[in-house]
Amino acid sequence: MEVVGRDAVLDDCAVLPVGDRFLVASTDMLHAGTDFPEGMTDWQVGWMSVAVTLSDIAAMGADPADILLAVGLDDPSRLRPILEGAKACCETYGARFAGGDLDSHRELTLVSSGIGFTQRPVRRAGSEVGDVIGIVGVPGRAQAALEGHTHYLQYLLTPCPRVEEGRVLAAAGASSMMDVSDGLVSSLFDMKEANSCGYEVFSAQIPTVQGIPPDAGLDLALRGGGDFGLLFTCRPEVLPLPIPDLYVIGRVIGEPVVKLDGRPVKILGYQHHWD
Amino acid sequence: MEVVGRDAVLDDCAVLPVGDRFLVASTDMLHAGTDFPEGMTDWQVGWMSVAVTLSDIAAMGADPADILLAVGLDDPSRLRPILEGAKACCETYGARFAGGDLDSHRELTLVSSGIGFTQRPVRRAGSEVGDVIGIVGVPGRAQAALEGHTHYLQYLLTPCPRVEEGRVLAAAGASSMMDVSDGLVSSLFDMKEANSCGYEVFSAQIPTVQGIPPDAGLDLALRGGGDFGLLFTCRPEVLPLPIPDLYVIGRVIGEPVVKLDGRPVKILGYQHHWD
Numbered sequence: 049m050e051v052v053g054r055d056a057v058l059d060d061c062a063v064l065p066v067g068d069r070f071l072v073a074s075t076d077m078l079h080a081g082t083d084f085p086e087g088m089t090d091w092q093v094g095w096m097s098v099a100v101t102l103s104d105i106a107a108m109g110a111d112p113a114d115i116l117l118a119v120g121l122d123d124p125s126r127l128r129p130i131l132e133g134a135k136a137c138c139e140t141y142g143a144r145f146a147g148g149d150l151d152s153h154r155e156l157t158l159v160s161s162g163i164g165f166t167q168r169p170v171r172r173a174g175s176e177v178g179d180v181i182g183i184v185g186v187p188g189r190a191q192a193a194l195e196g197h198t199h200y201l202q203y204l205l206t207p208c209p210r211v212e213e214g215r216v217l218a219a220a221g222a223s224s225m226m227d228v229s230d231g232l233v234s235s236l237f238d239m240k241e242a243n244s245c246g247y248e249v250f251s252a253q254i255p256t257v258q259g260i261p262p263d264a265g266l267d268l269a270l271r272g273g274g275d276f277g278l279l280f281t282c283r284p285e286v287l288p289l290p291i292p293d294l295y296v297i298g299r300v301i302g303e304p305v306v307k308l309d310g311r312p313v314k315i316l317g318y319q320h321h322w323d
Numbered sequence: 324m325e326v327v328g329r330d331a332v333l334d335d336c337a338v339l340p341v342g343d344r345f346l347v348a349s350t351d352m353l354h355a356g357t358d359f360p361e362g363m364t365d366w367q368v369g370w371m372s373v374a375v376t377l378s379d380i381a382a383m384g385a386d387p388a389d390i391l392l393a394v395g396l397d398d399p400s401r402l403r404p405i406l407e408g409a410k411a412c413c414e415t416y417g418a419r420f421a422g423g424d425l426d427s428h429r430e431l432t433l434v435s436s437g438i439g440f441t442q443r444p445v446r447r448a449g450s451e452v453g454d455v456i457g458i459v460g461v462p463g464r465a466q467a468a469l470e471g472h473t474h475y476l477q478y479l480l481t482p483c484p485r486v487e488e489g490r491v492l493a494a495a496g497a498s499s500m501m502d503v504s505d506g507l508v509s510s511l512f513d514m515k516e517a518n519s520c521g522y523e524v525f526s527a528q529i530p531t532v533q534g535i536p537p538d539a540g541l542d543l544a545l546r547g548g549g550d551f552g553l554l555f556t557c558r559p560e561v562l563p564l565p566i567p568d569l570y571v572i573g574r575v576i577g578e579p580v581v582k583l584d585g586r587p588v589k590i591l592g593y594q595h596h597w598d
Contacts, residue, residue: 062389062391062419062421062422064388064389064419064421064438066341066342066346067341067342071341071346071438073389073391073421073436073438074391074424075350075391075392075393075423075424075434075436076393076424077393077394077395077424077426077428077432077434079395079426079428079432081428081429082426082427113339114337114339114348116337116348116349116350116436117350118350118351118352118434118436119352120352120354120432144337144339146337146339146348147337148350149349149350149351149352149434151352151354151357152357153352153354153356153430153432154356154429154430155428155429155430157352157354157395157428157432159350159352159393159424159434159436161348161350161391161393161434161436163339163346163348163438
């Protein structure tokens with residue numbers, strides 16, 4: 049809404065020039081009722097709460113610096129494993145766990161906030177007609193785990209933010225980027241929202257989860273969230289890049305629509321928005 | 324606890340060197356069950372949620388830059404007035420309201436995170452024996468309002484972070500500083516925790532809320548929270564400073580205790596701590 053301003057809500061992070069660099073900053077709220085799958089340990093809760101913010105920083109192509117964690121605890125005994133998981137995630141990705149705020153709460157609620165730095169922030173806006181559309185990571189693995197494919201539980205319970213991959217993509221000249229934590233189709237619509245062009249993807253090029261029938265796998269890939277992959281665009285000549293888990297899935301088109309195999313896609317489901 | 328590290332939890336903000344300046348960062352969780360007094364409007368809820376973080380930034384002597392707000396909403400209609408109050412508080416103190424995260428939650432939960440910059444961060448550690456102890460703001464006014472003195476409701480409902488005063492104190496050479504959002508005595512103990520010296524204050528020098536019997540006023544001043552004042556120490560020759568609401572209330576002593584009128588004070592009540 050106009051209270052915040054359109055620019056402030058389009059990207060994964062807020063961006064602030066600092067000297068000859070850019071600072072990026074993001075915050076994410078998670079709480080027990082909706083965000084922590086059954087069976088998730090408190091260590092994993094802590095890991096996840098940091099990973100969501102690191103994923104936002106990665107999606108700007110930035111190096112994470114400091115992470116703060118606000119913890120609303122329903123049970124004091126949960127604090128230590130949560131902090132240990134949070135700290136482990138910070139250390140894995142080169143961030144400093146810099147403290148936070150501690151409160152009691154009826155429902156376990158975690159809000160991580162983080163800052164990072166980059167010479168060249170990659171925003172959601174910036175796609176150009178003729179760019180290729182790429183993703184990092186096979187989409188749908190977290191959703192597959194949620195739907196009972198326990199082989200993929202690690203993707204659901206300890207998701208890996210793509211910090212190094214985001215950095216490589218930014219340095220190589222990606223024209224736009226975001227993380228796909230809310231699912232591929234949803235993310236393509238978010239990209240369209242931030243740009244004046246459209247996005248066409250091809251089901252034959254979208255990698256799908258192994259060990260699941262192809263149609264079900266494609267469905268998981270298109271709508272499944274929680275994977276912390278990256279969605280990006282770049283000039284075709286930017287590729288290949290030294291990122292093992294990178295897939296080209298389509299191209300940027302002039303018509304401002306999202307297309308799958310030549311047909312416009314409609315978006316389903318409720319989404320939270322500032323406006 | 325050792326998971327976070329002692330340095331990370333002693334100050335109002337995390338501190339990070341950035342070029343020739345220091346970045347400070349803080350996060351604060353507020354939620355309906357404990358933090359928003361009855362009768363507080365949603366606009367005031369938004370204001371307050373930003374003010375707590377600005378107060379932390381002020382307590383480091385820093386200029387606020389960006390504020391992010393994570394909003395867990397129990398009712399979507401509350402969003403607009405909350406964001407308007409949050410934005411008004413940002414604009415009043417020269418911060419940019421840079422977006423955030425939006426979620427639904429059973430209990431209205433707001434977490435603001437903010438960054439600021441300063442040439443010289445003032446930490447809690449740094450007090451030296453012989454320094455004077457000063458406060459900015461009359462302590463106890465928010466608590467007075469909570470206890471029915473409605474004349475002081477503005478201090479409870481739209482508290483004013485002391486951004487300009489913090490900046491002046493830092494530039495003038497304050498040796499240590501923190502905000503007194505949890506009450507004066509509690510804050511003196513927090514200062515002692517961060518230093519190897521002690522703090523002696525004198526009841527005759529502590530300003531009290533007008534229109535309340537002196538004993539009750541002193542009690543409010545000592546234990547009342549929510550005022551967003553500043554507690555600081557400095558060499559005596561640093562004063563006077565052009566801060567109208569500044570009071571010298573005591574001195575830094577060698578013995579590591581908190582004293583009121585010559586007698587050691589004990590701290591009462593439960594406090595949230597990382598360790």
